[in-house]
Amino acid sequence: MKKTLRILAGATLAVSMAAFTAGAASAQVLFWSSQAAPVEETQKMREQVLKAFEGGVDFQPQEPGPFITRIEAEMEAGSGAIGVVGGLHGDLSRYADNWVDLSDVDLAGITASPAFLELGKLGTSEQKYLPWMQATYVMAANRQALEYLPEGADINALTYDQLIAWAKAMAEGTGSPKFGLPGGPKGLKHRFFQGFLLPAYTGSEVTKFRSAEAEEAWNKFKELWQFTNPASTNYDFMQEPLLTGDVWLAFDHIARLGEAFNQKPDDFVAFPAPAGPKGRAFMPVLAGIAIPKGAPDIDAAKALVKYMMQPETQAATLVATNFFPVTDAALPADLPASARALGPAVTAMTSAPDALAALLPVGLGDLGGQFNQVYIDTFERAVLGGQDLRQVLDQQADTLRTLMVQANAPCWLPDEPSEGPCPVE
Amino acid sequence: MPQRALPYLLLLPATLFLLVFFVYPFVQIAILAFSGPEGFTLKPFLTMATHWKFQTTLWNTLLLTAIIVPIQLVMALSMASIVAKLKTGRNTILYIFTIPLGLSDLAAGIIWLAIFEQSGFLNSVLVGLGLTERPILFLGYQNLWMIFVAVILAEVWRATAIVMVILVSGLGLIPREYYEAAEVFGAGPWKRFTKVTLPMLRPSLQTALILRTIAAFEVFAVVVALGGTTLPVLMGETFNWQFALSDRNVAAAYALVILAISIASTLVFLRVLRTPKGATI
Numbered sequence: 001m002k003k004t005l006r007i008l009a010g011a012t013l014a015v016s017m018a019a020f021t022a023g024a025a026s027a028q029v030l031f032w033s034s035q036a037a038p039v040e041e042t043q044k045m046r047e048q049v050l051k052a053f054e055g056g057v058d059f060q061p062q063e064p065g066p067f068i069t070r071i072e073a074e075m076e077a078g079s080g081a082i083g084v085v086g087g088l089h090g091d092l093s094r095y096a097d098n099w100v101d102l103s104d105v106d107l108a109g110i111t112a113s114p115a116f117l118e119l120g121k122l123g124t125s126e127q128k129y130l131p132w133m134q135a136t137y138v139m140a141a142n143r144q145a146l147e148y149l150p151e152g153a154d155i156n157a158l159t160y161d162q163l164i165a166w167a168k169a170m171a172e173g174t175g176s177p178k179f180g181l182p183g184g185p186k187g188l189k190h191r192f193f194q195g196f197l198l199p200a201y202t203g204s205e206v207t208k209f210r211s212a213e214a215e216e217a218w219n220k221f222k223e224l225w226q227f228t229n230p231a232s233t234n235y236d237f238m239q240e241p242l243l244t245g246d247v248w249l250a251f252d253h254i255a256r257l258g259e260a261f262n263q264k265p266d267d268f269v270a271f272p273a274p275a276g277p278k279g280r281a282f283m284p285v286l287a288g289i290a291i292p293k294g295a296p297d298i299d300a301a302k303a304l305v306k307y308m309m310q311p312e313t314q315a316a317t318l319v320a321t322n323f324f325p326v327t328d329a330a331l332p333a334d335l336p337a338s339a340r341a342l343g344p345a346v347t348a349m350t351s352a353p354d355a356l357a358a359l360l361p362v363g364l365g366d367l368g369g370q371f372n373q374v375y376i377d378t379f380e381r382a383v384l385g386g387q388d389l390r391q392v393l394d395q396q397a398d399t400l401r402t403l404m405v406q407a408n409a410p411c412w413l414p415d416e417p418s419e420g421p422c423p424v425e
Numbered sequence: 426m427p428q429r430a431l432p433y434l435l436l437l438p439a440t441l442f443l444l445v446f447f448v449y450p451f452v453q454i455a456i457l458a459f460s461g462p463e464g465f466t467l468k469p470f471l472t473m474a475t476h477w478k479f480q481t482t483l484w485n486t487l488l489l490t491a492i493i494v495p496i497q498l499v500m501a502l503s504m505a506s507i508v509a510k511l512k513t514g515r516n517t518i519l520y521i522f523t524i525p526l527g528l529s530d531l532a533a534g535i536i537w538l539a540i541f542e543q544s545g546f547l548n549s550v551l552v553g554l555g556l557t558e559r560p561i562l563f564l565g566y567q568n569l570w571m572i573f574v575a576v577i578l579a580e581v582w583r584a585t586a587i588v589m590v591i592l593v594s595g596l597g598l599i600p601r602e603y604y605e606a607a608e609v610f611g612a613g614p615w616k617r618f619t620k621v622t623l624p625m626l627r628p629s630l631q632t633a634l635i636l637r638t639i640a641a642f643e644v645f646a647v648v649v650a651l652g653g654t655t656l657p658v659l660m661g662e663t664f665n666w667q668f669a670l671s672d673r674n675v676a677a678a679y680a681l682v683i684l685a686i687s688i689a690s691t692l693v694f695l696r697v698l699r700t701p702k703g704a705t706i
Binding site: 063064065175176184185230231233234244246366367369370372373377381384395 | 544649653668671
């Protein structure tokens with residue numbers, strides 16, 4: 001009898017402790033994010049950026065599939081555990097009706113970039129999401145590469161032809177190709193094709209996919225590929241081959257170049273992507289934070305949103321993820337080397353006189369992966385596999401057309417707005 | 426409790442477990458592979474079969490299995506024979522042979538990646554000995570055959586122990602009298618091996634081959650570690666369609682293809698390596 005009582009008492013104690021800790025955990029705000037997913041970034045978000053928030057934050061970054069699945073599940077159920085959602089503009093725009101109006105969040109005198117605030121309205125009169133952080137893709141070069149720069153080329157205003165000449169000079173001068181692309185399984189090569197190469201030659205991301213200008217762009221890329229390190233098909237983050245010296249000239253997302261600048265700040269230089277006949281195409285990446293209508297504690301969620309916009313948090317986010325602030329808050333003087341090197345390159349590119357913004361896909365949701373695969377397949381078949389370019393473009397255009405109809409997604413910049421699904425000419 | 430029902434009642438928990446965690450998901454996958462927005466459709470299979478990568482994927486998987494399994498069979502037979510003949514140190518050798526079994530297949534893939542990559546051990550040795558001027562890119566997309574060889578090496582290193590362990594226990598079941606009788610009749614070591622050992626090992630060979638072949642059709646983590654997406658295999662494509670392309674129906678179709686070839690090869694092994702009627706071990 002005594003033994004039974006003791007066992008029962010122990011069990012009750014254990015259960016109540018579990019309930020207590022579960023209860024304590026539920027006081028935290030669940031921050032459901034598709035950004036800052038790489039392990040180091042997640043760790044820094046939890047330990048440096050979100051630590052000072054009162055009440056605690058449960059930061060959960062996700063791959064695209066599970067990210068969408070849970071948001072949709074909670075939408076259908078009408079309530080859930082997610083307090084704040086952090087995602088790209090394209091992710092958030094798909095569920096515009098699901099977000100709480102954030103116009104009444106007091107930003108305590110901080111001004112966010114008006115262009116981003118406007119994007120955050122998602123076409124309505126309410127502030128559906130607040131801009132959280134921004135990034136883009138730039139080029140980075142080892143200083144040793146600069147001696148091979150073609151005559152008269154301005155590193156901050158290159159053209160694709162000059163880039164090819166530069167890569168050629170390096171390959172011939174050093175005996176091995178020194179240009180690198182993030183062509184690995186988790187590399188962002190598809191963003192290079194979608195937001196930089198193709199719009200620079202065609203002025204469009206989707207509609208002119210199989211045009212003659214697109215063919216020209218791919219042929220230029222095939223030229224560049226001759227002087228590209230073939231190990232590029234294994235590179236996911238260009239900071240690693242830059243640091244080992246396998247690559248002297250690279251294109252990648254600023255968050256995936258940062259370590260190179262942090263570890264050897266004097267060895268590298270960052271500069272804008274090149275320009276083509278239609279302009280200096282670039283892909284801005286805007287991440288925003290929104291509160292779903294089914295959030296358990298809307299006040300705590302709004303407090304977290306306000307906290308994310310504060311200057312200290314924006315600066316800490318920059319250090320943690322290499323994503324730049326979206327507010328006018330003054331950046332601290334002791335920025336890491338990567339921010340000091342990448343910031344001017346980003347500004348030079350986004351404010352160039354011939355800058356041409358090509359946005360991330362909007363409204364594709366689950367089909368975003370298949371959209372990217374169209375460009376990746378074109379690369380693998382036409383460039384790696386040597387198949388006939390015209391045939392590949394036509395077949396991939398068919399796939400793209402079917403996809404756009406299935407997603408029923410209208411065109412986004414730089415394409416002209418469309419009625420109904422974005423056409424592929 | 427009725428005596429006759431007792432065995433079935435004892436089997437009940439395991440049967441329920443299998444039904445809930447194996448049969449039910451199987452049925453769901455089969456439904457997924459044939460379903461679309463309007464009910465029954467063959468569209469996922471058509472998408473899969475007409476995809477430009479499908480032929481290569483299927484061919485790669487079958488070729489890998491066709492090369493790896495025989496190599497492993499021969500190696501496992503030799504290793505098992507060595508272990509069976511040892512008197513001292515048998516357990517130590519057994520442990521050493523089975524060390525790779527304790528590794529996950531991704532860890533095994535990463536170990537071999539560390540050897541073959543551009544800044545890896547093999548290149549360091551070659552450059553250090555002065556055999557090459559600069560590191561060779563072994564695992565690039567241009568040397569597909571090299572990635573093949575690396576995957577074969579990694580898989581043979583990792584999984585031969587599975588086959589060996591089954592064969593060791595099978596060897597232990599063969600009564601010594603057969604060998605003694607064969608010696609009396611003047612059979613040499615090779616004759617004893619082919620006429621006594623191999624036939625008596627049939628059930629174990631059957632088990633080992635079925636298990637290893639099915640596992641070989643599902644090769645995934647090693648290929649991803651060594652080749653990324655350069656060498657497509659069936660399991661890798663299943664993963665890709667499910668997670669990168671978010672098309673669960675086509676992923677289910679791929680899974681059913683793996684199931685089909687696994688069943689086909691199992692039936693072949695069951696038939697070819699069956700113990701003849703009336704024979705006993």
